[in-house]
Amino acid sequence: MHPIILNNIGKFYKKYSHRHKFLTIKSALVNKTIFSDLKSDEKFEALREISFKVEKGKTVSIIGENGSGKSTLLKILAGITKPTSGEIITRGRISALIELGAGFHPEISGRENIFINGIILGLSKKKIQEKFEKIVQFSELEEFINTPVKTYSSGMYMRLGFSIAINVDPDILLIDEVLAVGDAFFVPKCIEKIYEFKRSGKTIIFVSHDLATVEKISDEVIWLRNGQIEMRGYPQKVVDAYMQYIGQKEENQKEQKQEETTENRWGSKEIEISEVNILDKSGKEKYIFQPDEPLNIEFKVICKKKEKDFVFGLAIFNTEGSLCYGSNTHLESFKASSIEGNEQVRVKIPALHLVNGTYLLDLAVHKKDGFPFDYHHFRYKFKVTSNQKDLGITRIPHQWEFSGGIKIKPPGSLSK
Amino acid sequence: MLRKLKELSKYRQLILILISRELKARYRGTVFGFLWSFLNPLLLMIVYSVVFGIIMPARWPQFEGKTLYYSVFLFTGILPWTWFSSSMLESSNVLIIYGNLIKKIKFPIEALPIMVVVTNMVHFALGLPLLILFYIVFAKSLSSWVLFLPVAIFIQFIFTMGFSFFISALTVHFRDIKDILSNLLTLWFFATPIIYPFDSPHVLGRGWIKILLWLNPMTHIIEAYQYSFYYGSLPHWKKLSVTIFVGLLLFYFGYKIFDRLRDTFVEEV
Numbered sequence: 001m002h003p004i005i006l007n008n009i010g011k012f013y014k015k016y017s018h019r020h021k022f023l024t025i026k027s028a029l030v031n032k033t034i035f036s037d038l039k040s041d042e043k044f045e046a047l048r049e050i051s052f053k054v055e056k057g058k059t060v061s062i063i064g065e066n067g068s069g070k071s072t073l074l075k076i077l078a079g080i081t082k083p084t085s086g087e088i089i090t091r092g093r094i095s096a097l098i099e100l101g102a103g104f105h106p107e108i109s110g111r112e113n114i115f116i117n118g119i120i121l122g123l124s125k126k127k128i129q130e131k132f133e134k135i136v137q138f139s140e141l142e143e144f145i146n147t148p149v150k151t152y153s154s155g156m157y158m159r160l161g162f163s164i165a166i167n168v169d170p171d172i173l174l175i176d177e178v179l180a181v182g183d184a185f186f187v188p189k190c191i192e193k194i195y196e197f198k199r200s201g202k203t204i205i206f207v208s209h210d211l212a213t214v215e216k217i218s219d220e221v222i223w224l225r226n227g228q229i230e231m232r233g234y235p236q237k238v239v240d241a242y243m244q245y246i247g248q249k250e251e252n253q254k255e256q257k258q259e260e261t262t263e264n265r266w267g268s269k270e271i272e273i274s275e276v277n278i279l280d281k282s283g284k285e286k287y288i289f290q291p292d293e294p295l296n297i298e299f300k301v302i303c304k305k306k307e308k309d310f311v312f313g314l315a316i317f318n319t320e321g322s323l324c325y326g327s328n329t330h331l332e333s334f335k336a337s338s339i340e341g342n343e344q345v346r347v348k349i350p351a352l353h354l355v356n357g358t359y360l361l362d363l364a365v366h367k368k369d370g371f372p373f374d375y376h377h378f379r380y381k382f383k384v385t386s387n388q389k390d391l392g393i394t395r396i397p398h399q400w401e402f403s404g405g406i407k408i409k410p411p412g413s414l415s416k
Numbered sequence: 417m418l419r420k421l422k423e424l425s426k427y428r429q430l431i432l433i434l435i436s437r438e439l440k441a442r443y444r445g446t447v448f449g450f451l452w453s454f455l456n457p458l459l460l461m462i463v464y465s466v467v468f469g470i471i472m473p474a475r476w477p478q479f480e481g482k483t484l485y486y487s488v489f490l491f492t493g494i495l496p497w498t499w500f501s502s503s504m505l506e507s508s509n510v511l512i513i514y515g516n517l518i519k520k521i522k523f524p525i526e527a528l529p530i531m532v533v534v535t536n537m538v539h540f541a542l543g544l545p546l547l548i549l550f551y552i553v554f555a556k557s558l559s560s561w562v563l564f565l566p567v568a569i570f571i572q573f574i575f576t577m578g579f580s581f582f583i584s585a586l587t588v589h590f591r592d593i594k595d596i597l598s599n600l601l602t603l604w605f606f607a608t609p610i611i612y613p614f615d616s617p618h619v620l621g622r623g624w625i626k627i628l629l630w631l632n633p634m635t636h637i638i639e640a641y642q643y644s645f646y647y648g649s650l651p652h653w654k655k656l657s658v659t660i661f662v663g664l665l666l667f668y669f670g671y672k673i674f675d676r677l678r679d680t681f682v683e684e685v
Contacts, residue, residue, distance in 0.1 A: 013683060080522050080682055099520040107444045116433050116437050119430050120430060148444075
């Protein structure tokens with residue numbers, strides 16, 4: 001028995017033009033065309049041909065850019081809105097954490113709001129009474145529970161909302177990006193609670209932009225793009241593909257910008273650097289790399305008149321502006337003798353050994369004394385991502401060894 | 417439809433808590449608190465008493481020349497009218513004000529117009545003891561026709577509820593209704609025998625006014641209050657029966673339209 005079955009779901013949103021609307025009030029009353037006038041002239045397709053099943057006890061994450069249909073899909077799952085076409089079957093009580101504290105009334109106390117919100121979410125009064133202590137305790141709002149909700153900070157508001165929603169005790173939990181507003185202490189607590197749900201065999205649908213959490217928490221990831229399922233499968237595979245896509249998109253936007261500007265570039269241009277590409281080992285352009293993955297930098301060099309004194313250099317910076325690594329052919333004791341015409345240079349890096357982050361690349365060709373022919377500053381970008389969350393600048397290769405008295409398990413082994 | 421209404425009874429607790437929340441929040445922070453429930457119609461009564469009882473006194477035989485009688489007659493009509501007109505005005509807003517709830521939580525949306533009408537009915541009910549007190553202290557004694565009151569309340573509830581479903585659903589799509597409604601209600605107030613008795617020569621003497629008032633269901637509903645309290649008789653039971661029928665019809669179609677437009681609320685509010 002699948003608790004969630006979606007069959008060919010489609011969702012149109014109607015768009016009404018203003019003129020059209022202005023006419024309706026008259027025509028609707030005169031011609032009794034109220035219902036036909038409520039049909040709009042323009043339609044926006046938010047979801048198309050969405051079909052999937054979720055097995056009991058599984059956690060499925062939905063990722064995608066803004067406007068890709070994630071929230072619409074979640075609203076359909078929650079039963080807030082109906083699909084225009086297709087069929088949806090859900091089994092069991094659903095609790096949707098779409099907006100925390102959506103039903104709060106600012107003028108009345110937290111205590112009363114717990115009852116009201118609980119009942120709106122489908123709990124009985126008796127059930128809320130039973131769970132009241134637990135809700136208050138989890139929200140850490142014991143002191144403020146009798147003051148009006150309007151005096152709460154946004155964090156307190158969220159805490160109360162989350163505590164109520166989580167205590168509805170659903171079979172299916174829908175979570176929409178609600179954890180983004182929480183503070184550093186409460187969010188881990190919420191995530192721990194979500195894990196607890198997972199362990200107790202509940203089905204969870206998780207919508208988030210926090211890809212690290214998505215990868216950790218889910219059994220399956222669905223990537224939505226323009227209202228359609230672009231890809232679904234193992235978390236790491238889908239998240240990687242999605243990040244690759246986002247990177248590519250950033251890259252394209254950056255390239256467009258670069259054509260318009262010569263910003264961050266200077267030099268006398270006797271020797272010119274052009275067509276810079278960051279490639280993977282097979283020669284394909286790439287933006288996101290694993291820390292132990294090979295990376296090649298390729299660029300064309302154009303030299304109209306023969307030059308004898310030239311040095312090629314590169315530098316990698318992190319986004320804080322710290323130099324992670326820099327070197328050039330002179331420092332590495334290459335002896336330059338001559339360059340002319342259209343040539344090509346390739347820098348091969350067998351493994352980056354950098355920690356997660358975005359990196360900026362400087363490339364330059366200059367004279368030994370530093371006189372620049374062509375200097376490209378911060379004009380190229382790549383990203384390093386991995387499951388490891390180590391810190392610093394460079395990932396120094398290392399191994400841990402423990403003597404027999406220390407009970408510690410290596411990563412990847414099953415923990416109980 | 418009956419099945420849907422039955423389903424709604426499952427959400428009794430929700431509707432009740434929405435009403436109590438509305439009542440609690442309404443006068444929170446005010447000095448007089450729930451007293452405002454009858455201070456509002458009371459003040460309106462005083463204004464009309466001064467204008468039409470003292471400044472330009474009308475010589476209607478019903479009031480035997482006593483301003484106090486006129487005041488009590490006024491209050492008899494103003495109290496139920498306030499229930500009706502406040503319900504209408506709030507209905508035109510309620511789905512938009514609670515848009516956040518509609519968009520973020522799955523719950524029976526008809527609970528909102530029901531909440532509006534019942535909340536205003538509670539305010540009305542709080543004013544009733546005051547009305548009865550007026551009759552005991554200032555006016556002639558009450559007859560046993562007062563027992564007819566629950567029937568009048570029931571008819572008004574059905575009529576108001578149907579209209580409320582209709583207004584709340586349509587305002588989501590035609591926001592103009594809100595403005596039209598506030599003007600219409602002023603007109604409607606004067607087209608209902610509240611500040612004047614229906615059985616006055618000025619009304620009965622002019623055919624078109626009489627017909628206009630006849631066609632207005634609120635005329636017969638307000639008259640039901642006036643007869644059971646002020647006159648102590650019920651001569652217009654035939655017209656009232658038609659009003660019940662009209663009220664049920666309005667309730668049926670109001671709910672139908674509401675139900676039909678239900679799925680559009682999430683996107684439009």
